[in-house]
Amino acid sequence: MRSTPDITPHLGQLLKFRRDLHANPELRYEERRTGDKVAAYLTALGLTVHRGLGQTGLVATIHGKGRSKDNPGRCIGIRADMDALPVTEINSFDYASRNQGCMHACGHDGHTTMLLGAATLLAQQPDFDGSVHLIFQPGEEGGAGAKAMMDDGLFEKFPCEAVFALHNWPSLPAGQMAVRVGPIMASTLRFQIKVSGKGGHAAMPHTTLDPIPVACAIVTQLQTLVSRNTDPLDSAVLTVGQITGGTVENIIPDDAIIAGTVRTLKKETREMFIEGMKRISHHVAAAHQCTAEFTLRPGAYPNTTNHAREARFMASVMREAVGDDNTFDDVLPAMTAEDFGFMLEAVPGAYGWIGNGPGGKAGVSLHNPAYDFNDDNLGRGAKFWDLLARRWFEQPAQD
Template identity: 50%
Template sequence: MQLIDSIVTESPALKALRRDLHAHPELCFEERRTSDLVAERLRSWGVDVYRGFGRTGVVGAIRGRDGGQSGRMVGLRADMDALPVTELNTFGHASRHSGKMHACGHDGHTAMLLAAAQHLARTRDFDGTVVCIFQPAEEGGGGAREMIKDGLFDKFPVQAVFGMHNWPGLPAGHFAVKAGPVMASSNEFRIRLKGRGAHAAMPDLGLDPVPAACQMVQAFQTVVTRNRPPLDPAVISVTMIHTGEASNVVPEFAEIEGTARTFTTGTLDLIETRMRDIATHTAAAFGVECDFEFRRNYPPTINHAAEAEFARGVMVETVGADAVHEFGPSMGAEDFAYMLQARPGAYLIIGNGEGGHRDPGHGAGPCTLHNPNYDFNDDLIPLGGTFWVRLATAWLAR
């Protein structure tokens, strides 16, 4: 493993910064303290700082020895927001804000990109411009989309953009990447059924929405098993059913909510159409009214082949071929998808290990993403920073 010496030297300070971010998590579009800290560090290193993209986003433009005159630009993106999760860890840098936690490692993503920015700003041993994108609101707010709407790629017309996420279960010191779909689209549905309340001992006097809701939940799974090709991955998960207030009352209303995930728009169109048909006709069969809502959130994250292969080459040069893997697509979602719709690029994975890195005082549960026992592996900071530097300089040198 070939790490950059100056990044290794600075890693204790960046570890402290990462832990400070972990102790002070901020939810989507609330990342004011985080953004101020990022901007202050970048300016202290002589980086040109731009703000106002996606409300709380920060962009650091690092121009090389040519002053950026070549027009070559490459974008590196890190997300900054936390999750509405109550942390169970009790170590010294655990969250100080109840109900908020860096349970996905965005604090570490920020630290890795800052490590790269510090080295690039000191050396500027490249021609062109490295655009460091510190993005808010990945966790449901669509911060990437909002930064683009605010002119991110108009101001910084990068030729390629790359994002990187830590991955528990993949050993520390390992990377993964693949061309094509790597993360699914994220979509939500909400179905409200209206019946007619009655005494539970006399259900014939009412119109019970509960049997209709139960029938729908079962029928939705036939969309996955019977309406789409078996080799085309898709998920329909009903995650909430709300109905009733008393055991002896037929309720007036029932609500069903959940998520649908696909890798292609065609499959998503099919799922939405079939779910609407099932909900509407099942409700009619039970004599209740139906209000069906289907909201499309993040599109699928689809890596561009040339950029994914380029990143793979840099990974191999950094950690060796045995530590570089094919990333199996995940049904999770990622709003970096919007950036890949706007520019060529790739979404990359860096291993976070199995959780043995956590300080004493961590929770008893697993160190997995979106888990209250999670913590980012600080050993990744010099590795991630080194990789970002080598990726950016190699891209600009092409």
């Protein structure tokens, strides 16, 4: 096995870059400044940058020794997401967000910078037999940016025999890494149920068909899909995050609207929930002489399901990078969702976690206004990606 280059001389530059991204976050499909910064960094490495995939996404390719655009050899993709969240940051450090109501509360600033660190190492010592596509993706936070890049021809323009991604993970101690074969993140779908009745005066409910208690009954019954329809050895989460209806306290409205999400680890469980929600909402409403209209809203993500060979390979690189005691190759899946699942439906690959430890204030989680990426992972993550690319091309190709 060839030795790998040293990331240490580049850590200061990577730290400055990551904190600049954190101070200047951009929401999904608005990552123009971020894209400009990433493109400038890659161009300085001597790479050609292809922009415009998925609106604000970009791709650069590092060719190994003797390889070129016309003769790329075997190719893999490594993906980092770039977008921030509509969250108001409460941190007081000097690189806190300068964009009110927008924050890197999920560590995508770190993901982007880790991949740039890997690009630095791979470009510095391109003594591998193949090509690495560096995929900088927009719109992961509810925008399905992975699918948008694919719809714009990502894997046709940049074919990959495998694709990989990492997410910083606050419940995993810093210095540890994790992956698993099979589903590591849940699918998610967003739904709305509109309950229609007949409004009227609050003092005369008998002359109305009040949709409010009907909506409440539907919410209660929806949870039986988890408690009584889902295999106890499977996992599913149904959350109603919004109920709206009415304009003032003394008027019974015509309509009430329920909105929420469903997260599952199996496609068949997801389909069961869709049919079950339709059935429950329709029949509960009918029992009260009302009607219910069930609709799926935009923003559904598939399961993030790791392919066996690629997940086992990723675990082997993790063990080399952080040691056997710090690698977990059968970690329990999470019910959060990730649009990298779209890529894994099209190309074999794997998605793993790099331990962040508590982000910012002790115990805060992803999407918290006090969250922050652990800068110790800049070097750790860059070295991991560099090692993964080199080790991939050292193993024989699969038919």
